[in-house]
Amino acid sequence: MATVTFDHVYKRFxxxxxxxxxxxxxxxxxxxxxxxxxxxxxxxxxxxxxAGLETISDGELSIGDQVVNDVAPKDRDIAMVFQSYALYPHxxxxxxxxxxxxxxxxxxxxxxxxxREAAGILGLDRYLDRKPKALSGGQRQRVALGRAIVRxxxxxxxxxxxxxxDAKLRVQTxxxxxxxxxxxxxxxxxxxxxxxxxxxxxxxxxxxxxxxxQQIGTPEELxxxxxxxxxxxxxxxxxxxxxxxxxxGGELMMGxxxxxxxxxxxxxxxxxxxxxxxxxxxxxxHLVLANGSDGQAMRFPxxxxxxxxxxxxxxxxxxxxxxxxxxLLPSDRKxxxxxxxxxxxxxxxxxxxxxxTEKALVS
Amino acid sequence: MTDKLITAAIVVVGVPGVLIGYxxxxxxxxxxxxxxxxxxxxxxxxxxxALAFLALFLVYPMIGTILRSFQDSLGKTFVxxxxxxxxxxxxxxxxxxxxxLLWLIFLTLFVVGFGLLVAVxxxxxxxxxxxxxxxxxxxxxxxxxxxxIWLYMYQYKPPGAVQTGTLNxxxxxxxxxxxxxxxxxDFSVNTFMLIIVMAWMWTGFAMVIISAALKGINPELMEAAxxxxxxxxxxxxxxxxxxxxxxxxxxxxxxxITALKAFDVVFTMTSGNLNTNVxxxxxxxxxxxxxxxxxxxxIAVVLLLAIIPIMFFNIGRFRAxxxxx
Numbered sequence: 001m002a003t004v005t006f007d008h009v010y011k012r013f014x015x016x017x018x019x020x021x022x023x024x025x026x027x028x029x030x031x032x033x034x035x036x037x038x039x040x041x042x043x044x045x046x047x048x049x050x051a052g053l054e055t056i057s058d059g060e061l062s063i064g065d066q067v068v069n070d071v072a073p074k075d076r077d078i079a080m081v082f083q084s085y086a087l088y089p090h091x092x093x094x095x096x097x098x099x100x101x102x103x104x105x106x107x108x109x110x111x112x113x114x115x116r117e118a119a120g121i122l123g124l125d126r127y128l129d130r131k132p133k134a135l136s137g138g139q140r141q142r143v144a145l146g147r148a149i150v151r152x153x154x155x156x157x158x159x160x161x162x163x164x165x166d167a168k169l170r171v172q173t174x175x176x177x178x179x180x181x182x183x184x185x186x187x188x189x190x191x192x193x194x195x196x197x198x199x200x201x202x203x204x205x206x207x208x209x210x211x212x213x214q215q216i217g218t219p220e221e222l223x224x225x226x227x228x229x230x231x232x233x234x235x236x237x238x239x240x241x242x243x244x245x246x247x248x249g250g251e252l253m254m255g256x257x258x259x260x261x262x263x264x265x266x267x268x269x270x271x272x273x274x275x276x277x278x279x280x281x282x283x284x285x286h287l288v289l290a291n292g293s294d295g296q297a298m299r300f301p302x303x304x305x306x307x308x309x310x311x312x313x314x315x316x317x318x319x320x321x322x323x324x325x326x327x328l329l330p331s332d333r334k335x336x337x338x339x340x341x342x343x344x345x346x347x348x349x350x351x352x353x354x355x356x357t358e359k360a361l362v363s
Numbered sequence: 364m365t366d367k368l369i370t371a372a373i374v375v376v377g378v379p380g381v382l383i384g385y386x387x388x389x390x391x392x393x394x395x396x397x398x399x400x401x402x403x404x405x406x407x408x409x410x411x412x413a414l415a416f417l418a419l420f421l422v423y424p425m426i427g428t429i430l431r432s433f434q435d436s437l438g439k440t441f442v443x444x445x446x447x448x449x450x451x452x453x454x455x456x457x458x459x460x461x462x463x464l465l466w467l468i469f470l471t472l473f474v475v476g477f478g479l480l481v482a483v484x485x486x487x488x489x490x491x492x493x494x495x496x497x498x499x500x501x502x503x504x505x506x507x508x509x510x511x512i513w514l515y516m517y518q519y520k521p522p523g524a525v526q527t528g529t530l531n532x533x534x535x536x537x538x539x540x541x542x543x544x545x546x547x548x549d550f551s552v553n554t555f556m557l558i559i560v561m562a563w564m565w566t567g568f569a570m571v572i573i574s575a576a577l578k579g580i581n582p583e584l585m586e587a588a589x590x591x592x593x594x595x596x597x598x599x600x601x602x603x604x605x606x607x608x609x610x611x612x613x614x615x616x617x618x619x620i621t622a623l624k625a626f627d628v629v630f631t632m633t634s635g636n637l638n639t640n641v642x643x644x645x646x647x648x649x650x651x652x653x654x655x656x657x658x659x660x661x662i663a664v665v666l667l668l669a670i671i672p673i674m675f676f677n678i679g680r681f682r683a684x685x686x687x688x
Contacts, residue, residue, distance in 0.1 A: 053586050073589040080590045086583035090605045099601065100591030151591070 002064035002154040002187060003029050004050055009059035011045050011211075019045040021211035023059070027155075032181050032188045034202030036195055037234070042211040043191045047157050050189060051080050063154060079148035080157040083164065085140045087132040087147075093119075094128040097146045118146040121180065138169045142176075149180065156188045162197065174200060195235050199223070207231050229358040232281050232351055238315065240281045243323045244355065247272045254280075255321030257300050265298075265350045268361045278361075281351035284315070287327035289335075290344035297344040304339045318343070385412065425667070432660035446661035456662070459640040462554050466622040466641060469555065473562035474618045475611055478569025482577055483599070495574065499567035506564065510631030513560045517544040517632075548638045557639060560628050565621065569614045576610035577603070609680065616677040620670055642666055 004027040011020035019042045027033045035043040048054040049061060052073035060067055068076055079100075088096050094115055101111045119125050122142040132140055141161060148156055161177070162170045178201055181188055192198055198205045199219045207214040207222065207230070215227040219235075226232035232240050245254045252259040252269050259280075261269055269278060280298075290299045302320035309331060316327040316335055320343070327343060335341060352362040389408040393401050435442050450456045485494045501509065518528030519541055526532045526541050534540035545553045580603060588598045626643035629635055635644040642662055650659035 051586075051590060053589070073586075074592045074594065078590065080587065082583045082587060084581060084583050086581060086587035088584060088588070088602060099588070099593075103592045103597060147587075147591070 003027060003062075004033075004155055004187060004189060005060075005062040006046070007060040007062070009046075009049065009061055010057045011042070011049055011054060012057040018211050020049065020056075023211075023213055025206060025213060025216065027187055027189055030185045030187055032178075032190065032201060032203045034198040034205045035189065035191045035208060036193065036198040036202075036205055037208035037214075039193055040210075041208040043193075043208050044159055046208070047080075047159055047189060047191045050155070051078060051157050052076050077151075077153050078155040078157060079151045079153040081144045081148050081159065081161045083160040085132075085144040085161075085164075087140055087143055089132055092129050092131060093124060093135070093143050093146075096132070096143055097150050100147065100151050114150045114152075115146075118149045121149065121183070122146050122176075137165055138173065141165060141169075141173060145177070145180065149184070152184075152186075154187065156186055158188065158190045160192055161190075162192070163194075170197075177201065196237060199235065205235075207234060209234075225360075225363045226351065227360055227363070229279065229281075229353050229355075229360075232353070232360070232363070236283055238284045238326050238328065240283050240351070241287075241323075241325050242279050242281050242353075243320070243325075245278050245280055247274055247276050247278065252278070254300060254323070257321055259298050259300065261298055261347065261350075262296065263347045264362050265347060265352050268352050277355050279353040279355045281353060282345040282349055284326045284328040286345055286349040287325070287329070287343050288345075289329065289333060290342040296347050298347060298350060299342055299344045302341055302343050304335055304337055304341060307335055307337055428660045428663050431656055432664045434657045434660075436655045436657050438656050442657065446657045447665070449658060450661055450665060455640065456642075456645055458638055459635070459642050459645040462551070462639060463623060463625070463641050465551055465554055466558055466561075466625050467619050470558050470561055470565070470622040470625070471615050471618040473558065474565045474569045475615050477562065477566045478573050478614065479607070479611065481566065481570045482574040483603075486574065486577055495567075495570060498570055501564045502567045504564070506561075506627035507631050509560060509564055510628045513563075513628075514632055517556060519543040519546070545633055545639075546637055551638070553633065553637055554639050557628055557632060560632070561621075561625065565618065569618070572614055573607060573610055576607055580606050609683075613677060613680055616673050616680070619673050620677075623666060623670055 004025075006023045006025040009020055009023045010018065012018050021042070023042075023046060025033075035046060037043050045054060049056050050063070052068065052071060056069060061069055063076060063078065088099065091099065097115045097118060098111050101114060106114075115128070116125070119128055122145060124139065124142055124146060127135060127139060127143075132143065135143065141164070144161065158177075162173055165173060174197060177188075177190075190197075190201060199222075202219060204216060204218055205222055206216040209230050215222060215231045217225075222231060222235045226235060229242070233242070243254055245252045245259060247253075247269055252261055265280075272278065282298075288297075290297070300320050302318040302325055304316055304318045306317040308315040308317070312331060314329050314331045314333070314335065316325075316329055318325045318327065318341070325343065329335065350362065351360060353360050386409070389405070392408065393405060396404060431438055432446055433441050433443060435445075481494075481498055485491045488494065504512070515527070516529045517531075518526075519531060520526050520528070522541060526535050528541075528544075530544060531541040534542060544556045547553055584602055584606075585598050588602045593601060624643055625641050626647065629639060629641050629644050630647065633639040635641065635648065643666065646659050646662040646666070649655040649662065
């Protein structure tokens with residue numbers, strides 16, 4: 001087991017592409033860290049740098065106490081689970097898992113013990129003689145995990161390991177990986193584009209965009225205190241609503257609607273130069289139908305566009321002063337398309353961002 | 364001149380015309396049939412011309428050859444298995460058979476070995492396509508031309524004379540030689556010299572096919588092996604090579620067939636003299652030099668029988684590979 005440390009790491013590709021831009025990040029020993037971001041954000045490249053499959057252009061990358069900039073992948077003692085699983089097609093499940101151990105010149109009995117133990121954990125006992133082609137997607141995925149587990153490496157790297165599974169299997173395997181992590185306690189760096197995976201699995205989440213680290217923190221920190229517009233919009237499902245408002249003479253205007261703010265958001269708004277725009281964010285699950293009595297809330301009128309019934313809840317798509325608003329309401333509210341409603345957000349649930357720097361002013 | 368142009372014009376316009384006309388005619392015929400039977404019949408109608416040509420120019424001559432192999436030199440009387448007894452009793456024919464065995468083993472080894480080596484080595488260099496083109500070019504040369512080129516390569520002048528042969532010139536620079544490459548019968552050195560010519564031609568073929576198979580291997584497999592702790596050699600031994608085996612088998616069987624049919628290079632370079640003869644050349648000599656139609660046909664039949672099992676094996680492999688896809 002070991003820590004993984006990125007110290008001002010850069011990865012540049014020919015043609016002025018900076019895939020990883022000044023990444024500083026420390027993964028603690030035994031931590032489950034998720035690298036998340038949209039495709040092309042550099043998360044997979046960062047992972048491949050740890051694996052040694054890409055050489056870093058600048059900076060220092062350490063595993064444990066060892067700087068590994070010039071260490072070949074085979075000498076880094078880390079295991080990787082690939083998106084395509086990358087199972088050796090000409091080998092049985094057993095041999096797939098034993099390959100790395102054989103290369104380490106481990107004794108036959110030790111290899112056998114480790115492979116059978118991993119197969120037990122993953123429920124693969126019955127398939128050890130099969131070739132990968134004769135397995136289902138979920139089984140292949142578990143063989144790929146098994147191949148990593150038997151090695152007992154310092155660090156596990158996982159590159160979107162669930163993206164080729166169907167929705168139900170994905171939820172199952174998600175729990176399985178979390179269970180394996182608890183059992184083995186090995187450091188895991190996990191790459192995904194799916195913020196739900198990130199939120200449910202990670203001890204901490206590092207959000208990346210365009211090669212830059214946006215924010216790192218626990219799932220709760222990212223949800224309650226996003227550092228900027230991108231993180232606010234990326235974390236949470238359905239995504240956060242954003243509306244642009246203008247400061248005018250101590251008032252906040254959303255189009256023609258005057259917004260009444262109090263507390264921290266109001267103080268921040270008052271501190272702005274008049275005429276400056278601000279972006280206000282609020283999550284769909286924090287919107288309620290205003291009932292007139294809640295003073296500690298920002299209220300605005302909206303016209304309901306579409307109602308999506310989800311069972312316990314309804315997803316309301318509404319328009320307010322030209323902004324698209326999504327609200328998650330209990331389904332007993334009986335809102336219908338075309339209704340005029342007044343929506344309210346509790347003041348302590350409001351986020352305020354500077355639209356120019358995209359940084360959070362209140363979160 | 365005008366005649367030729369007219370002929371050319373007739374061919375250029377006529378051949379596609381006949382083709383289109385044939386397809387049109389088959390569709391007319393198909394209209395008579397009930398609709399649900401048409402899909403079953405249509406492919407046969409389209410195949411019919413090709414099958415007719417194959418029957419006329421391949422099957423019919425083959426049957427004729429087999430018949431003739433049991434007849435005397437003039438093709439008048441049946442002589443039973445005499446021609447085959449002659450073949451397996453003749454020192455010349457057996458020497459040719461032995462040489463063919465050398466061809467079969469070493470041409471296949473050289474071509475597959477070098478093809479694999481080049482395919483793997485050029486796989487990751489920037490000038491890959493250039494290097495591959497250079498290696499592939501000899502395949503485009505006619506075998507007779509290749510024979511002539513290599514006659515110059517191997518050319519031998521008596522000691523003291525200026526060595527115009529490329530190899531002897533090179534050996535001369537090192538202070539050795541000259542060596543009469545094509546005249547050394549010990550250890551079949553001259554036959555090996557001929558095999559090298561053929562290997563030079565066919566290495567490009569093997570390289571292209573192996574290279575394509577190599578590109579078809581998911582690079583993540585090699586990365587996974589590296590992460591598992593494999594050195595580059597272990598990646599090749601443990602992952603790449605096993606995945607290339609089906610392709611190597613197909614290339615090998617193709618080369619075995621090529622070796623059994625070897626003729627042009629031998630004919631142009633040594634005419635089969637000095638113990639370099641091969642079966643195909645022996646057949647040619649019996650047929651056109653000695654007028655022994657029966658014997659020549661018997662040799663052809665032996666060659667055919669030798670190739671058939673390999674062909675079936677090759678087709679089997681090919682089908683198995685297609686099924687995997």
